[in-house]
Amino acid sequence: MTEKLYYKDIHKTEFEARVLEALNEKNTWKVILDKTCFFPEGGGQPADKGWLNNIPVLDVRKEGDTIVHLLPENPGNGTVKGKIDPVWRKDFMQQHTGQHIISAALWTIGKYKTVSVHMGLEYTTVELEAPEISEQDIIDAEKLANRVISNDIPLSFIEADPEELEKFNLRKPTDREGKIRLVKIGDFDCAACGGMHLDSTRQVGLVKAVGIEKIRGNTRIAWKIGERAYDDYRKKDKIISSLKSVLSTNEDMFVEKTRELMEDISSCRRKYGSIENRLAEILAQDLFKNQLPAPDSSFHIITESWQEEENELLKKIMKNLVKNEKTLVCLVNVFPDKVQWSIGCSEDIVFPFDEVKAELLSIIDGKGGGRHPLWQGTGLNPRGTADFLARFRSSVK
Numbered sequence: 001m002t003e004k005l006y007y008k009d010i011h012k013t014e015f016e017a018r019v020l021e022a023l024n025e026k027n028t029w030k031v032i033l034d035k036t037c038f039f040p041e042g043g044g045q046p047a048d049k050g051w052l053n054n055i056p057v058l059d060v061r062k063e064g065d066t067i068v069h070l071l072p073e074n075p076g077n078g079t080v081k082g083k084i085d086p087v088w089r090k091d092f093m094q095q096h097t098g099q100h101i102i103s104a105a106l107w108t109i110g111k112y113k114t115v116s117v118h119m120g121l122e123y124t125t126v127e128l129e130a131p132e133i134s135e136q137d138i139i140d141a142e143k144l145a146n147r148v149i150s151n152d153i154p155l156s157f158i159e160a161d162p163e164e165l166e167k168f169n170l171r172k173p174t175d176r177e178g179k180i181r182l183v184k185i186g187d188f189d190c191a192a193c194g195g196m197h198l199d200s201t202r203q204v205g206l207v208k209a210v211g212i213e214k215i216r217g218n219t220r221i222a223w224k225i226g227e228r229a230y231d232d233y234r235k236k237d238k239i240i241s242s243l244k245s246v247l248s249t250n251e252d253m254f255v256e257k258t259r260e261l262m263e264d265i266s267s268c269r270r271k272y273g274s275i276e277n278r279l280a281e282i283l284a285q286d287l288f289k290n291q292l293p294a295p296d297s298s299f300h301i302i303t304e305s306w307q308e309e310e311n312e313l314l315k316k317i318m319k320n321l322v323k324n325e326k327t328l329v330c331l332v333n334v335f336p337d338k339v340q341w342s343i344g345c346s347e348d349i350v351f352p353f354d355e356v357k358a359e360l361l362s363i364i365d366g367k368g369g370g371r372h373p374l375w376q377g378t379g380l381n382p383r384g385t386a387d388f389l390a391r392f393r394s395s396v397k
């Protein structure tokens with residue numbers, strides 16, 4: 001059995017202990033001490049981080065009444081010096097104490113029962129046995145929780161026998177056996193819990209609901225608790241300041257202003273699309289009119305290259321060109337380090353792309369493919385563009 005210093009003094013972060021056992025299993029040392037400040041994983045709360053003789057502790061587990069520390073190296077025999085990460089510990093004590101206050105507040109406000117909790121690195125989530133919860137109830141629970149925090153209520157921890165539980169009015173019944181650890185927040189809340197908590201509510205600082213989602217027919221609320229809530233406030237305040245300058249308006253007008261902008265963008269997109277359609281028609285007509293003579297006059301062969309043109313425009317030009325009878329088109333869009341090509345033909349002719357593919361694409365170090373009546377791809381050699389177009393023209397017999 002390991003003496004649990006973490007329950008005796010929650011603020012103690014450094015300690016000395018005697019090594020009782022150190023076993024090497026698959027390059028990990030399982031170290032058992034006579035006493036420890038390292039809280040093992042439990043109650044939805046992750047294990048403490050820290051060091052034994054300056055060697056990082058990778059994980060801490062509870063095996064019966066024994067606490068096992070997992071290390072990458074042997075910390076040695078005799079006495080070791082232990083130190084837990086105080087920032088990590090404080091953060092999760094805030095999460096855990098905050099969660100008790102939140103669960104009790106939700107119970108008080110609307111008899112919402114907490115069925116599971118998760119303390120992650122970003123949020124602490126509380127899942128309620130309720131298909132939905134009103135926005136007002138969340139606000140009321142949040143206000144009540146913050147009032148309990150500012151009232152600086154001391155927490156007490158009691159080891160109780162199962163038969164004594166009745167007198168404690170537990171928020172949630174427990175079926176644990178043996179001595180049960182109770183966490184009591186004045187007369188506000190009492191719950192069975194083996195996790196790490198602060199010793200007064202004020203140390204939690206602040207709680208804020210930041211998200212809500214449905215899960216398994218229940219409702220899960222995400223919370224920012226303690227330092228995380230202040231950090232979140234600072235982050236959002238910074239975003240609001242930036243948006244004020246970007247949108248040139250105050251925060252009360254953000255939604256309206258953004259909606260206006262979205263409508264403007266949609267309208268511009270529609271107008272741009274119709275102008276682009278018209279432009280594609282005109283450019284296609286010009287290209288068709290100015291086409292070079294084909295080897296076989298029964299065909300129209302059109303080739304053209306552009307520099308860094310909008311792809312959407314080229315697609316529309318292609319679409320317009322192949323509406324002409326007996327027409328074969330090759331369009332190329334040239335960039336400094338690549339070339340995009342497309343070959344299309346009208347429905348009334350057959351272009352044997354597979355026969356010329358290898359030779360044609362090797363000129364621009366290209367790849368791609370497709371099937372009648374459209375083929376497209378890219379090439380890595382823009383300098384081959386003129387040869388590529390010439391070879392395309394000569395491939396039509």
Ligand SMILES: [Zn+2]
Nearest residue numbers: 043096193195
């Ligand atoms: Zn707890």
